[in-house]
Amino acid sequence: MVGVDLGGTNVRASAVRPDGSVMGFASRPTEVVKGTSSILARIEEVVEKASRCGREEGARLVALGVAVPGPLEAVSGVVHQPPNFPQWRRFPLKKHLEEIFRLPIFLDNDGNCAAVGERWLGAASGCRHVVVLTLGTGVGGGLIVDGELVRGAEGFAGEVGHVVVASDGAPCNCGGRGCLEAYSSATGLKRMLAERLTARELAEVLDEDGRLDVKAAAAKARRGDQRCRQAFTDAGRFLGAALASFVNLFNPQMVVIGGGMAGAWGLIVPVARAEMLSRAFARPARRVRILKSALGGRAGVMGAAAIAWSGLARQARGGRCFL
């Protein structure tokens, strides 16, 4: 099985055995600006390269699992203009990939794939009730309820970054206001730092593309910069409010946190945990474990492969998905 993770920066593919071990891996820049046919060609390229080792072992490619940025109608495989792929307004990506590969294609949003990956081989291995959060440029993730990925009626579910934490809060990239992503993503943290630091101080913690360098900002906070520390504390507080909602809604055994912001774990997660405990029902709040992602950036590609495995099995049985 080959899992593909189509990101705004890179497209990656892994050929994965049923036990989760990897036969081959490939990665290439996505170069979204070059347009759709170039992106599709890049997908073909990494799938070809990753599956080469598999073919040498005698394995035949039977399906593809593809992780795509949402919003995404997972069932039909139609992509609804993710911020990183603005030209894809209602783009039937699944149909295009089926035509290229002549294979069953299983699409899901990258957050859902990361959740399935963490549950299959990562921090949540074997857990039946899990919330996975990826705190990166945005906030992605997914929900696993009673062992099943929550997809909803058309496959739009699991947008855990877009749970409202402050109804009159900051504008969010999704068009809403006061979502978790507006506070506990690198983008949200950058905004909160910009409100506190001078332009020159802010520039010191940005990378050459003007994006927040979370490590540099965390280092500044750890060196004792109180304004910087306060911004991380705020990111943690809002994360804690969202965790309280998740605990009250799902009573999960575990919350798994990954993404670049997880690199500042000590500045964010203890604050979030305390905030969650002060808000959520006591029993489920005390029992939930908060763990760091074990697969990191590989969660999406491994989860995409898992989704293809279970999709094939579902087709064979005519029944429900398993993980």
Add this chain to the structure above:
Amino acid sequence: MVGVDLGGTNVRASAVRPDGSVMGFASRPTEVVKGTSSILARIEEVVEKASRCGREEGARLVALGVAVPGPLEAVSGVVHQPPNFPQWRRFPLKKHLEEIFRLPIFLDNDGNCAAVGERWLGAASGCRHVVVLTLGTGVGGGLIVDGELVRGAEGFAGEVGHVVVASDGAPCNCGGRGCLEAYSSATGLKRMLAERLTARELAEVLDEDGRLDVKAAAAKARRGDQRCRQAFTDAGRFLGAALASFVNLFNPQMVVIGGGMAGAWGLIVPVARAEMLSRAFARPARRVRILKSALGGRAGVMGAAAIAWSGLARQARGGRCFL
């Protein structure tokens, strides 16, 4: 099957056939102040009375389903001090009922039971992805994902009234802050009215126990009292923020709204729908239907019976719950 709805005011029981038709019904005041043995005696009494007609038809009582106010560990049947039953700190209600009735007892929180009831026989009949909200003194309800009630790791899940909508918001009865219940319940509305009206004006829309008379307040708003109308609008706005979270998390086909506040539908729900549409991802937001509860106060007792049916079936099959 007999379903029991144990409320803070009344305890009700219905003997229900497998097709959902009712053989017998009974209701008695709970009189919480008289203590645990009196409450248990009242349950025995209503069950006996409701099942009498069933026995005349030759039906044998095989199990009881009981709806209880949360927080509740549904799996073990331990009740964790619901506001209406303050003496029940970690009370093993299921164990007590098993000793009284010598029958399998299936407990769930009243919100979850209402959700199952609405899905079985009410507004959400046959729907696989549903959020049910009961906007009463508090906000209860439950989540149905892919046809299954969401119970979580220990059965605490589905506390839809305690999703955070305003992280620095008003204190909530649960001990948290800024939960949906703090705004879109009768209690929340009363607080928002108290902030706007004079004490004398407020007294005009309270009942003799000092609780908000939602109908009277709605009538005042409809007569043109702008402050009153604004309080309903605020209740609707916060409800809309929570609906946006639900749409983004679950991509439900339907949201079912019941409880006393649903009597002011026109003052609350259009505002909530507009707010939800302005926040949530466009495709799932446009598709979700918002309907009024069809079972009203009967949802809990019918759902409790359904939970007992499916619990028995699950025990028989050793497998998962169905609805």
